[in-house]
Amino acid sequence: MTDPPSHHRKPRVAIVFGGRSSEHAISCVTAGSVLDAIDRTTYDVIPIGIATDGRWVLESGDPERLRITGPDQLPSVDGERAPIALLRETDSTDLVVHEPSQPPQTLGEVDVVFPLLHGPWGEDGTIQGMFEMAGVRYVGAGVLASAVGMDKAYAKIVLKAAGLPVMPSVTVSAREWYRDPDGVRHRVADLGFPLFVKPARAGSSMGISKVHGPSELDAAIEEAHRHDPKALVEQAAVGAREVECGVLEALDGTPETSVPAEIRIGGEHEFYDFAAKYLPEEHTELDVPADLPDEVATELREMAARAFEAIGGEGLARVDFFVMPDHSVVVNEINTMPGFTPTSMYPRMWAATGVDYPALVDRLIRLALRRGTGLR
Template sequence: MTDTIRPRVLIVFGGRSSEHVISCATAAGILRAIDRTRWDVLPLGITEDGEWVRVDDDPTLFEFRDGHGQHIHAGSTRVALTPGAGSLVELTYDRDPADSQARVVSVGDLGRVDVVLPLLHGPYGEDGTIQGLFEMANVAYVGCGVTSSAISMDKHLTKTVLASAGINVGRWELVTRRQWETEADRVLLRLESLGFPVFVKPCRAGSSIGITKVDSAEELPTAIKEAQNHDPRVIVEAGIVGREIECGVLAGRPGNERPTWREATAPLGEITVPEGEFYDYELKYVDAEAVGLLCPANLPAEAEERIRRLALEAFEALECEGLARVDFFYNDESGDVIINEVNTMPGFTPISMYPQMWAVAGVDYPTLLSELLDEALARPKGLR
């Protein structure tokens, strides 16, 4: 631990992905709610160019305002995490560090880090990249490890692993850049076999960015191009009729006994959207008033138990740690339950579904944060 009584928490947010502003909004909620009597907090922002900078500990700087998110900006300083030691240093340059002539004029010691709370959504944060850096630095961190983060971030790999575990994930097709460039006609035939509508998505993105609902074959090339603006790997999913149900999973402290589904999962939440629409970026963050968030969801007891058990099974099949939100489709008539995706760093503002589900279970927002940090500190470092 550090010299202070309270463990030092490095809160990392922003990042290089298209979800930069969502990450900032998540950080605003956590900076406001984290228990300062238990944790010594140091906020660190990552710009969209990947520069690490120390930022003010002021949540109002990072909130959505008038439907617009906030961005991290860099000046003449940069922060680095030292390998092996888990210490932070701040480098001050004599000019813009991007200038090849820039020179370091001073180095400041920001002290050691006890645990990192990485609030990065999408690539270069939720996909195992920064988790690998924390592993190299020998510092504890909240959330999944390198392999689990990488697999869970890639929708195709997630579905492949879950399907191999016998979990229903619906029908889908992967489109790589090479396939699209060299055999587009064959790709289109594969996609048309899914039927319509389909949903064309970047394989490694979230917050519904770059997603298009496609109702005919003629619309596929444009939708694929839009998805490729965010990721060269594209996944195309068959449309599924069902209610959108979400389940929060909280791993708890490392121990010898497997937690029960009642202990590890929260009461379910449900998302409802206007007729004929899907839960896209606009509805999530701009026109959120049009969306219904029901928690707890009104489901038969048998269906709720089945979904919560499946959420824990998916969490374990992907070897997740810490937390995840597992998203499902539930069909009232058939009783079918299909997993849509697994989010290893779900939205975490006070009004996000993940904290709301745990609030219904009696775990308030500050307590939930402390539980995640305590779990990360108790987890062994290195290979496990």
């Protein structure tokens, strides 16, 4: 484990973003917001981009380059920039840049990594395991919590075991769908229609379809399998309100919760898809805080903290709920690295709770600096 940073210099924070998943662009947008907000008088910041082919590079860190400017103008990491690597030394982990025809340049010890990665190879425990092996502190959930939170099928198992209500579902592997499609259709029919089909380990509503009847099922499963060989077929929460709650770890480890917020979908969207989430011209209303009866809001916040602890969460998480027409509350999913732009739900909920965006960024970094690597 690396020692805490010396009081003679600022802590060095590596902002890691991009990645190989389908959420590469959203990770870049998130990183741009954090780079814009982080206090450079307190922290020495190194922007590290992971290109779509997996190359790690020293990025420019220009927040303006990391914005969505239109449906076909999504930001991405420039994989042609100078390669960068984490180098584990005896008592530290250093950042090393490899410029063509130049000797390696050491940027110095990295004290904490802020992995602003969404989806597989970033939010699913894989990169967290690499940081553990490198002995470097990092923001957010550890290996197991990240993996469980990313896999919607396993998250349901864990949440249900903790006594939290979840929607009924069926998991369909690509192998099972290839071998016995009729058997899958029979199992799914027991859920009734409408239902949702989604990749088990993707985010940003990638690959999700609403299925109104049996004739739409095959195409929906194949679309989900295009993103992930494991698909989740889930009973639709008919008439439910979509409400979210942020969890933020206190310095003593206690999970604190934000005021809940509601998503109201407008226009032609039947659910909270990619366009409704990220494109500014779409008709989506975010009510922060949500207009809920006090007892429902209290129950929802308590369940958010329970979900966070059930998966072994650390740092932050966003817990998504369905509030049914009878005001009962069902956990939809938990996200261990939620969207993190100032206009994303997680920061907006905390701003409404009294923690603004720069303070949120600072709190998460300080939590990571206090936490060691390895078993804890």
